[in-house]
Amino acid sequence: xxxxxxxxxxxxxxxxxxxxxxxxxxxxxxxxxxxxxxxxxxxxxxxxxxxxxxxxxxxxxxxxxxxxxxxxxxxxxxxxxxxxxxxxxxxxxxxxxxxxxxxxxxxxxxxxxxxxxxxxxxxxxxxxxxxxxxxxxxxxxxxxxxxxxxxxxxxxxxxxxxxxxxxxxxxxxxxxxxxxxxxxxxxxxxxxxxxxxxxxxxxxxxxxxxxxxxxxxxxxxxxxxxxxxxxxxxxxxxxxxxxxxxxxxxxxxxxxxxxxxxxxxxxxxxxxxxxxxxxxxxxxxxxxxxxxxxxxxxxxxxxxxxxxxxxxxxxxxxxxxxxxxxxxxxxxxxxxxxxxxxxxxxxxxxxxxxxxxxxxxxxxxxxxxxxxxxxxxxxxxxxxxxxxxxxxxxxxxxxxxxxxxxxxxxxxxxxxxxxxxxxxxxxxxxxxxxxxxxxxxxxxxxxxxxxxxxxxxxxxxxxxxxxxxxxxxxxxxxxxxxxxxxxxxxxxxxxxxxxxxxxxxxxxxxxxxxxxxxxxxxxxxxxxxxxxxxxxxxxxxxxxxxxxxxxxxxxxxxxxxxxxxxxxxxxxxxxxxxxxxxxxxxxxxxxxxxxxxxxxxxxxxxxxxxxxxxxxxxxxxxxxxxxxxxxxxxxxxxxxxxxxxxxxxxxxxxxxxxxxxxxxxxxxxxxxxxxxxxxxxxxxxxxxxxxxxxxxxxxxxxxxx
RNA sequence: GGGCGGUUAGCUCAGCGGAAGAGCGUCUGGUCUACACCCAGAAGGUCGCAGGUUCAAGUCCUGCACCGCCCACCA
Numbered sequence: 001x002x003x004x005x006x007x008x009x010x011x012x013x014x015x016x017x018x019x020x021x022x023x024x025x026x027x028x029x030x031x032x033x034x035x036x037x038x039x040x041x042x043x044x045x046x047x048x049x050x051x052x053x054x055x056x057x058x059x060x061x062x063x064x065x066x067x068x069x070x071x072x073x074x075x076x077x078x079x080x081x082x083x084x085x086x087x088x089x090x091x092x093x094x095x096x097x098x099x100x101x102x103x104x105x106x107x108x109x110x111x112x113x114x115x116x117x118x119x120x121x122x123x124x125x126x127x128x129x130x131x132x133x134x135x136x137x138x139x140x141x142x143x144x145x146x147x148x149x150x151x152x153x154x155x156x157x158x159x160x161x162x163x164x165x166x167x168x169x170x171x172x173x174x175x176x177x178x179x180x181x182x183x184x185x186x187x188x189x190x191x192x193x194x195x196x197x198x199x200x201x202x203x204x205x206x207x208x209x210x211x212x213x214x215x216x217x218x219x220x221x222x223x224x225x226x227x228x229x230x231x232x233x234x235x236x237x238x239x240x241x242x243x244x245x246x247x248x249x250x251x252x253x254x255x256x257x258x259x260x261x262x263x264x265x266x267x268x269x270x271x272x273x274x275x276x277x278x279x280x281x282x283x284x285x286x287x288x289x290x291x292x293x294x295x296x297x298x299x300x301x302x303x304x305x306x307x308x309x310x311x312x313x314x315x316x317x318x319x320x321x322x323x324x325x326x327x328x329x330x331x332x333x334x335x336x337x338x339x340x341x342x343x344x345x346x347x348x349x350x351x352x353x354x355x356x357x358x359x360x361x362x363x364x365x366x367x368x369x370x371x372x373x374x375x376x377x378x379x380x381x382x383x384x385x386x387x388x389x390x391x392x393x394x395x396x397x398x399x400x401x402x403x404x405x406x407x408x409x410x411x412x413x414x415x416x417x418x419x420x421x422x423x424x425x426x427x428x429x430x431x432x433x434x435x436x437x438x439x440x441x442x443x444x445x446x447x448x449x450x451x452x453x454x455x456x457x458x459x460x461x462x463x464x465x466x467x468x469x470x471x472x473x474x475x476x477x478x479x480x481x482x483x484x485x486x487x488x489x490x491x492x493x494x495x496x497x498x499x500x501x502x503x504x505x506x507x508x509x510x511x512x513x514x515x516x517x518x519x520x521x522x523x524x525x526x527x528x529x530x531x532x533x534x535x536x537x538x539x540x541x542x543x544x545x546x547x548x549x550x551x552x553x554x555x556x557x558x559x560x561x562x563x564x565x566x567x568x569x570x571x572x573x574x575x576x577x578x579x580x581x582x583x584x585x586x587x588x589x590x591x592x593x594x595x596x597x598x599x600x601x602x603x604x605x606x607x608x609x610x611x612x613x614x615x616x617x618x619x620x621x622x623x624x625x626x627x628x629x630x631x632x633x634x635x636x637x638x639x640x641x642x643x644x645x646x647x648x649x650x651x652x653x654x655x656x657x658x659x660x661x662x663x664x665x666x667x668x669x670x671x672x673x674x675x676x677x678x679x680x681x682x683x684x685x686x687x688x689x690x691x692x693x694x695x696x697x698x699x700x701x702x703x704x705x
Numbered sequence: 706g707g708g709c710g711g712u713u714a715g716c717u718c719a720g721c722g723g724a725a726g727a728g729c730g731u732c733u734g735g736u737c738u739a740c741a742c743c744c745a746g747a748a749g750g751u752c753g754c755a756g757g758u759u760c761a762a763g764u765c766c767u768g769c770a771c772c773g774c775c776c777a778c779c780a
Contacts, residue, residue: 003739005739005740006740006742007740007742200780224780225780226780227779227780228780231780239780271778272780273778273779273780275779276779276780277779277780281780282780283780284780288778288780289778290778290780291778291780292778293778294778348779349779350779351779396709396710397709399708399709399775399776400708400709400775400776403708403775403776403777404776407776407777468774468775469775499774501773503716503717505711505772505773506773507773507774536718536728537717537718539718539719540719541710542710542711542718543710543711543773543774544717544718545717545718546717547716547717547718547729549716549717549728549729549730550717550718550728550729552728552729552742553728553729553742555742556740556742556743557742558742559740559742559743560739560740560742560743562739562740563739563740563742563743564739564740565739566739566740567739567740568739569739570738570739571739620718620719621719624719624727624728627727627728628727635739635740636744636745639739640744
């Protein structure tokens with residue numbers, strides 16, 4: 001029973017984690033004596049390519065606190081873990097490996113390449129889950145799911161065919177986002193816009209001259225402003241706003257598209273912003289979404305001049321064919337200059353769409369793809385939140401969700417990569433957007449489409465905890481999928497956790513070396529200290545500027561807990577037979593002196609406060625309340641008082657010491673599970689549970705104190 | 706172009722209508738037996754700026770500035 005003077009996490013953590021795993025109590029079916037009520041969180045499945053960063057750490061801490069809290073309260077608690085196959089992201093990693101060998105995926109062929117993907121997955125795919133264990137995550141590993149498991153694939157197929165039969169999935173040639181490097185389409189949410197310095201070029205589009213002898217018409221032209229002159233090769237019109245008086249006379253006229261020498265009409269459309277540039281814009285239906293709409297409004301045809309490699313197609317004049325976009329741009333500018341058709345150029349800030357997985361500039365090109373109709377699904381998803389069936393915490397993130405749903409376009413669900421779920425139709429070689437399968441996560445993990453026991457018991461799940469960057473990418477799609485396939489929302493609360501930033505308030509970035517590796521923190525301070533320090537900083541959804549000082553505070557606090565326990569164990573050593581039933585509330589309340597009453601009263605307040613804060617996702621507040629009680633009320637005041645106490649009172653004091661310690665351990669356990677478990681294992685209690693993890697959460701009973 | 710969040714002690718943050726708080730850091734003192742990753746105590750803030758509401762405002766309202774994030778069809 002002798003404890004070392006300082007707490008050493010390394011001697012405790014792995015041992016305790018093994019103890020938990022051996023107990024089987026992460027699995028709700030193995031845990032004895034619990035209430036019927038369930039509590040379930042399906043983990044946001046990390047990508048198999050991922051390695052733990054501070055965002056994961058924060059999210060893991062949050063979820064594990066909730067799960068352990070509810071488990072102690074006696075609920076049938078399931079935290080279901082798993083990983084995501086991460087289509088493009090994972091494929092890119094293996095393609096990079098291949099590149100080192102001087103090969104591409106096309107050299108291997110589809111089948112071999114997918115074999116290679118699975119090899120990679122087997123080797124590295126579970127690393128991140130092992131890292132979660134280091135943090136103490138109490139997931140039921142026996143239920144672990146991977147989004148390409150056989151059952152999962154079946155479920156995806158079922159879901160696809162369900163939509164297909166309903167007529168909500170259709171195939172069509174549309175302008176889509178295309179990554180020339182990944183060689184695949186991307187959904188709107190898979191783009192990241194980056195602001196760059198660009199230019200705005202003003203180009204003269206000469207008016208068609210029917211009668212060459214009319215002098216007035218000579219040298220007449222429409223001035224058009226563009227940031228992407230190369231797309232002019234595919235222009236099918238020039239458009240102006242119908243209310244724009246400057247161009248009143250141009251209606252019905254035609255202009256000659258420079259360099260191509262093609263005749264194109266001037267059209268009037270409300271989509272044109274008269275304040276931009278000259279108020280007259282070029283219309284390239286094949287390579288711009290707005291232009292595509294304008295083209296539809298005026299029955300214009302396409303002319304695709306950029307291909308899937310990002311090169312100029314044969315639709316363009318010969319001299320430009322095969323050039324890359326940048327080369328084509330240069331040449332076009334030169335050619336325009338020499339023809340004196342370039343009026344001027346201005347510096348201009350421009351937002352460039354980049355592939356969110358490889359940062360290559362994305363092109364807009366027409367392509368044959370599969371789409372999922374969004375109108376009805378979006379309405380369902382919106383309604384569920386409006387009716388309060390799902391709550392966002394903090395509430396303001398509802399807005400992000402509603403705004404997206406309001407304007408959402410049909411979801412392009414086909415991808416031209418190989419790693420993923422194949423579209424389950426004959427002669428289809430495309431795979432589904434990785435988010436199509438992720439969208440089914442909360443119920444497929446529980447067994448859907450089979451109607452098994454887990455699905456019945458645990459769906460709808462209770463909380464989804466996630467970062468704000470995937471509210472639409474993932475959360476919204478889970479919500480409508482849940483409503484469509486289960487007829488019920490997939491979770492009741494969406495907790496949108498803080499973003500962990502650097503001390504300077506910037507995004508943590510691996511490549512810039514500004515990231516903090518949680519594993520380093522665990523190594524340096526211990527898992528409990530890391531958890532407590534992180535939880536301490538979780539305040540009302542506010543972003544966290546990470547400072548390591550807080551982890552140090554966590555470490556000191558752990559040491560304080562350790563030493564308080566040492567003291568209590570020393571104090572009660574003399575009382576050979578013990579003392580407390582772990583489940584019994586206390587001790588008789590007579591014979592208490594004021595010091596006793598005070599500590600028990602404070603303890604009582606602390607229990608109430610911790611309950612309240614945890615129910616409200618106020619992790620930082622709960623941590624601070626506990627810290628304050630344990631350190632100041634218990635250690636600084638009560639323990640110091642007991643050192644002065646008369647010998648006659650000892651036994652009562654011993655009981656209170658043990659009682660307050662035990663109760664504190666229970667309250668602290670969700671935050672610092674390892675150290676509290678380790679101490680619990682050493683307490684002399686009469687009817688000790690096998691683990692603190694499955695003890696009974698304290699009631700706040702002694703209000704009369 | 707819209708929207709959201711932030712601006713409080715040297716640092717990171719609580720407080721959101723009634724006498725300025727925590728952790729870390731700093732300083733002073735202490736420590737024979739739980740802990741120096743300790744104890745007792747102290748210093749340190751005209752609560753971003755300017756107006757307004759109120760008996761009373763970090764706390765509510767209006768405007769502005771700076772920092773950060775999100776959305777958008779600025780071609």
